[in-house]
Amino acid sequence: MGALYGGVDLGGTAIKAALCSKDGGVVVESHAPTEPERGPEAVVETMAALVCEAADGLGELHGVGVGCPGLVDRAAGVTRFLPNLPGHWRDVPVGGMLSERLGVPVFLLNDARLATLGELHFGWGRGRERATFLLLTLGTGVGGGVVIDGRIRLGPLGAAGELGHLSVDPLGARCTCGARGCLETVASGSAMVAEALRWMRAGQASGLEAAVAGELARLTPELIGSFARDGDPAALAVVRHAGEAIGLAASSLVLALHPDAIVLGGGVSAIGEPLLDSIRAELAARVSMFPIDDVAVVVSELGALGGALGGAALARCAGEL
Amino acid sequence: MGALYGGVDLGGTAIKAALCSKDGGVVVESHAPTEPERGPEAVVETMAALVCEAADGLGELHGVGVGCPGLVDRAAGVTRFLPNLPGHWRDVPVGGMLSERLGVPVFLLNDARLATLGELHFGWGRGRERATFLLLTLGTGVGGGVVIDGRIRLGPLGAAGELGHLSVDPLGARCTCGARGCLETVASGSAMVAEALRWMRAGQASGLEAAVAGELARLTPELIGSFARDGDPAALAVVRHAGEAIGLAASSLVLALHPDAIVLGGGVSAIGEPLLDSIRAELAARVSMFPIDDVAVVVSELGALGGALGGAALARCAGEL
Numbered sequence: 001m002g003a004l005y006g007g008v009d010l011g012g013t014a015i016k017a018a019l020c021s022k023d024g025g026v027v028v029e030s031h032a033p034t035e036p037e038r039g040p041e042a043v044v045e046t047m048a049a050l051v052c053e054a055a056d057g058l059g060e061l062h063g064v065g066v067g068c069p070g071l072v073d074r075a076a077g078v079t080r081f082l083p084n085l086p087g088h089w090r091d092v093p094v095g096g097m098l099s100e101r102l103g104v105p106v107f108l109l110n111d112a113r114l115a116t117l118g119e120l121h122f123g124w125g126r127g128r129e130r131a132t133f134l135l136l137t138l139g140t141g142v143g144g145g146v147v148i149d150g151r152i153r154l155g156p157l158g159a160a161g162e163l164g165h166l167s168v169d170p171l172g173a174r175c176t177c178g179a180r181g182c183l184e185t186v187a188s189g190s191a192m193v194a195e196a197l198r199w200m201r202a203g204q205a206s207g208l209e210a211a212v213a214g215e216l217a218r219l220t221p222e223l224i225g226s227f228a229r230d231g232d233p234a235a236l237a238v239v240r241h242a243g244e245a246i247g248l249a250a251s252s253l254v255l256a257l258h259p260d261a262i263v264l265g266g267g268v269s270a271i272g273e274p275l276l277d278s279i280r281a282e283l284a285a286r287v288s289m290f291p292i293d294d295v296a297v298v299v300s301e302l303g304a305l306g307g308a309l310g311g312a313a314l315a316r317c318a319g320e321l
Numbered sequence: 322m323g324a325l326y327g328g329v330d331l332g333g334t335a336i337k338a339a340l341c342s343k344d345g346g347v348v349v350e351s352h353a354p355t356e357p358e359r360g361p362e363a364v365v366e367t368m369a370a371l372v373c374e375a376a377d378g379l380g381e382l383h384g385v386g387v388g389c390p391g392l393v394d395r396a397a398g399v400t401r402f403l404p405n406l407p408g409h410w411r412d413v414p415v416g417g418m419l420s421e422r423l424g425v426p427v428f429l430l431n432d433a434r435l436a437t438l439g440e441l442h443f444g445w446g447r448g449r450e451r452a453t454f455l456l457l458t459l460g461t462g463v464g465g466g467v468v469i470d471g472r473i474r475l476g477p478l479g480a481a482g483e484l485g486h487l488s489v490d491p492l493g494a495r496c497t498c499g500a501r502g503c504l505e506t507v508a509s510g511s512a513m514v515a516e517a518l519r520w521m522r523a524g525q526a527s528g529l530e531a532a533v534a535g536e537l538a539r540l541t542p543e544l545i546g547s548f549a550r551d552g553d554p555a556a557l558a559v560v561r562h563a564g565e566a567i568g569l570a571a572s573s574l575v576l577a578l579h580p581d582a583i584v585l586g587g588g589v590s591a592i593g594e595p596l597l598d599s600i601r602a603e604l605a606a607r608v609s610m611f612p613i614d615d616v617a618v619v620v621s622e623l624g625a626l627g628g629a630l631g632g633a634a635l636a637r638c639a640g641e642l
Contacts, residue, residue, distance in 0.1 A: 071611070132476075134577075144577070146577050146578065148469055148474065149472075151470075153469065153577075153578055153579075154579075155453075155578065155579025155580075156579060156615065157579065157611050157612075159579055159610060159611035160576075160577060160578050160579035161576075161577060162576045162577075162610040162611070163576065163577060165576050165608070165609070165610050166572075166573045166576055166577070167569060167572055167573065167607055168491075170569060175609075177609040177610050178609035179606065179607050179608070179609045248488060248491060249573065251487075251488055252487045252488065252570065252573040252574065252577075253573065253574075253577055255481075255482075255483045255484065255486050255487055256455075256465075256467050256474075256481060256482060256483075256484060256487070256573075256574055256577075257467065257474055257476065257481050258474075258475075258476025258477060258478065258480055258481035259476075285500065286488055286500050287486070287500070288486070288496075288498040288499035288500045289480060289483040289486050289498050290392070290478050290480035290483070291478075294477065
């Protein structure tokens with residue numbers, strides 16, 4: 001049986017796992033609810049069970065890469081601050097705990113950087129040597145990662161790539177990070193829902209209002225995207241507002257790095273063309289110094305699996321980035 | 322006699338030249354007026370004479386790197402658009418013309434990227450392996466360059482690093498590049514002079530007004546810097562306005578890349594501490610996701626010679642970047 005490498009994407013509601021073979025073929029995927037209220041021990045147990053069950057009978061597990069939603073200490077294998085999990089998982093030795101259960105090396109990374117690694121090895125970067133691209137994960141929050149010449153840029157703390165906190169409105173709304181007007185305050189799924197709500201409350205979004213029918217839980221980025229694709233003016237305005245902010249933020253990095261692509265992941269990216277179009281238009285308005293027709297603006301083809309696949313890639317290269 | 326490598330920095334008013342030896346020691350520097358009205362042939366002749374005279378009797382010239390103020394086609398050795406020179410030097414084969422006169426290979430690069438290379442080999446990057454830093458050249462305009470892990474990022478057109486055109490005010494003043502609110506419209510020497518003039522016209526800059534005494538040519542970034550260092554409120558406000566814009570623009574790249582340093586070059590950088598302080602304060606306000614005490618904000622120690630030295634470095638590595 002061949003060598004297998006495991007990847008685990010730890011999210012606030014679900015844990016996703018994937019395995020790949022030595023040559024990078026994807027073997028299997030699985031997932032389970034996180035149940036974070038049961039505490040780190042139980043959550044790590046779920047991670048271990050997911051990977052074990054997936055690998056059972058298929059090959060020998062050689063290592064696992066884990067993506068965590070927040071700050072981690074890569075060298076120590078310890079989480080430092082996962083804001084969306086109870087107790088924020090300060091100083092939880094997830095690497096050691098999981099390694100003990102599985103008997104293989106475990107490598108931690110921020111989840112958006114892990115998704116970037118997934119995109120490099122299994123998505124947009126696959127077969128493109130020395131690719132340079134940005135990944136933006138558009139979900140409840142906005143994460144990111146930067147790949148330059150085929151190598152992910154992590155910086156000394158693994159924190160480089162925090163693209164959700166690029167300033168798009170210096171005097172804008174206060175972000176959870178403490179700064180003002182971060183991209184995340186305009187282009188996250190939650191920011192888009194809030195913007196759509198403003199349109200509804202102003203009586204300017206009759207289509208969305210009818211669809212929601214008083215149940216605000218129905219007002220999701222998916223619903224807004226669906227209405228935008230059908231040409232609903234309010235939904236289109238909400239999507240364009242987010243797209244323009246993404247284009248403005250990305251323009252700085254396009255000018256600085258002239259990347260091959262800007263890849264969008266996360267649930268919000270499923271909105272597709274209306275979002276991509278407004279990003280492209282804003283980029284074109286902001287970058288006049290050189291032609292950027294060669295900069296692709298695309299949706300990741302990895303769907304929700306980018307992070308877990310990135311974990312397998314991280315394990316396959318034994319944590320060497 | 323040993324091998325020598327020449328660097329030439331072509332500016333709108335002056336041409337600067339430098340030579341370095343094979344081991345990177347700086348041998349000699351010289352300069353001459355550009356006299357651009359005499360046309361490309363005469364200007365290239367001046368470049369050749371500067372390098373020849375400098376090398377005479379010291380060693381054998383093996384190559385020359387030339388920095389041009391605008392867009393160049395590196396592979397063809399041809400200038401594409403130098404906005405500050407008469408006729409914009411469209412499609413002038415400077416590489417071939419200079420190579421013919423000197424009998425050695427000649428390599429072209431944008432002048433700010435050349436200064437970045439100078440900073441990497443002779444300035445802040447010297448002795449720092451795998452340095453990651455930004456260079457901002459603050460002069461009449463604002464240029465830039467990005468070094469990642471000890472390698473300059475040029476992108477497919479050599480245009481990556483156009484940091485003067487990062488957006489700092491999406492609805493701001495129209496820039497020469499066509500976009501709105503570029504960093505250059507706020508933080509260039511000319512923008513600072515215009516801002517100081519607004520303070521004078523509003524009757525709010527009595528100190529500067531007395532020093533200028535009706536001769537507006539005396540109102541320079543150097544004068545503003547000198548007054549700012551002495552605590553003049555109007556001059557300090559002008560410097561802070563520029564520094565905040567630089568900090569805001571740089572914050573995007575700090576979040577994306579977590580560099581080791583932001584290095585300031587160009588005449589305006591001589592303002593020193595009041596400018597550095599406001600950049601640091603704005604960076605601290607904008608980057609909350611990870612600690613950035615380790616990101617140095619410093620003035621280049623190469624003065625006006627960064628570009629010419631970068632040219633020598635470019636020639637020494639035979640144009641391989």
